[in-house]
Amino acid sequence: MSQAEQQPEPTTGAAAADAQAATERLGRLRSSIDNIDAALVHLLAERFKCTQEVGRLKAEHDMPASDPAREQRQITRLRALAEESHLDPAFAEKWFNFVVAEVIHHHERLANQH
Template sequence: MNGSILDIMRETSSDWQKTTIDSAQAAAHPETAQAVARIKALRQTIDNIDSAAIALLAERFKATSQVGVLKANAGFAPEDTKREDYQIERLHRIAIDAGLDPEIAEMYREFVVTEAKKRHKRIADAGGDPGVLDVFA
């Protein structure tokens, strides 16, 4: 072989995989310039949504940490299968109503429930102390 694996991959990939936003091309072609401007605006919207989603996720975990303390102090297990079943149905409905593939909602639910259970266990193992979660403070 004359080229590297990366060169071969580049040669065999389709055009859309090689395309990047090119400001020089945008300046020469008005339709490209419009697309570039729209992409930039949408990316700003995406960045704003990501910021809000992370802030909301942080708030969610603060609330689930409080649940973890209450569970630990009451001697409850970190896992609540009844609540999980309810959440599966609820998030599935919300996803459909929002026009989102329910599988994406399920991936989200799986992530947050798994993480919350881990955090609840850490709190329980620490005798109900939520300070065990303050690894970023």
């Protein structure tokens, strides 16, 4: 058996090893993403517990469901935190607005039930 038959063709072998390494790296990154997502869901659950309590408090004391001045302060702060942690501040703001819209929607439903 010649050496060429025994060993894989070098370029193909290197390419296969490279693809294998990429697949393994992808698996490790996905595992980290899954861990982070579990933490995010649990924190979101805790955040909703707080905002549900805020909603109940506001409904019981006839306070308005939304507070634009408070939201503006939150956005300014979250954009600063995003910049510090190298997250796109525009994404942080969009993300916050998405979560707040869900919360206000929830508060309004509570207020209507009250």
